[in-house]
Amino acid sequence: MRTYLRRSMVILVLFPLLAVLVVVSDHPFPAPSGPGDDAPRAIVAMGDSTMSGEGGGTYDPATDGEDDNWCHRSLKSTVDRTAVLGVTKTFNIACSGANTEQVATTQANRLQAIARDNRVTAIVVAVGANDDPRFADVLNKCLDAWVRRSDCNRALADEWKSRIDLMVPKLAKALRAVRTVMEQVGYSERSYSLVVQSYASPVSPEIPTDLQNLSACPLRTGDSRWVRDQAVRQLGAGVRDAAKQAGARYLDLTRAGAGHEACTGGKNPDSEWFTRLAIDFEALRDDKRASHAAQESFHPNARGYAQIGRCLSEFLGTDARTAACVSDDAGNLRAELNPKSD
16 A cells, blocks of 8 residues: 555656646747857947947048938947957947937847847947937037026926936836847846946036136036036936846946046146037038037047946956946046945
8 A cells, every 4th residue: 555655646746747848848948049159259339429439539430420320439439448358349339319219229139130140248338318318408508508698507407307217217128128139139138248337427517717618618617516416416326227127237437537527627638538519610511510510529538438448347347236437546447346325
């Protein structure tokens, strides 16, 4: 009797297992469609002007007005200044003026093609400012306020937080679209790093008064203070929230430009990491280029992108979920891992 009971129990245990095996054998797991381990390791940059390299110069000619393409992908962009052990290729598919929808569609489609032929180890995204916050429009209103001798921050401050709140779910959705594309190509979430970086303030209230003009930085001190201390930091908090919702890592750039903002160098702009008001007067003579004559204004310059790339490289070399780019004792950006503010 005991032998019979033992045999019965074995059969009862094995039946469910056999059923599972039959189901699995009838519906095998799909084989990964991504590249093999021998494929070149790559980092992909996605997003808007702060990732494409606007302001850095040395643009890919195909993105400098050719066929009305003004993405301004610079060979001196952040991703081109990022170095990670084992990574041999970088791809910059960001575009000046891009918003979250374009990242989730056009750029995501390009990412899919790249991920099939290359072992993508990291994707770095900077986007959101061109959605509801319309950060470029904010700076334009502040420039207009300087002309009118009024303040822009009073009118913008009341609605700024609500603009960011509208942006957050759109950014989170775009990041999930990136995840979906990578999954479709055969990548697991643990096989690559998805990093979302925020924005650095291009201006500061420390701009000398003799440079608060159309030849340099036509911004009122109070407006520059609001941009640096409130607008950029609140925008960064929104980007951080979206990153958390999408399970992405977050790189905080809100303090990255401290002491190196546009015009803070006075008569020595070589210490600045951001462009001053930049107008291409030659472009003004061409009807097709005229509307882009000031496109580079108040973006990181080549020095700024090099510093951000330095910080990003350090962050990608760790497993930390968050980091902030801050200056070290030598004046270079470093990655402060898991800052208390996060």
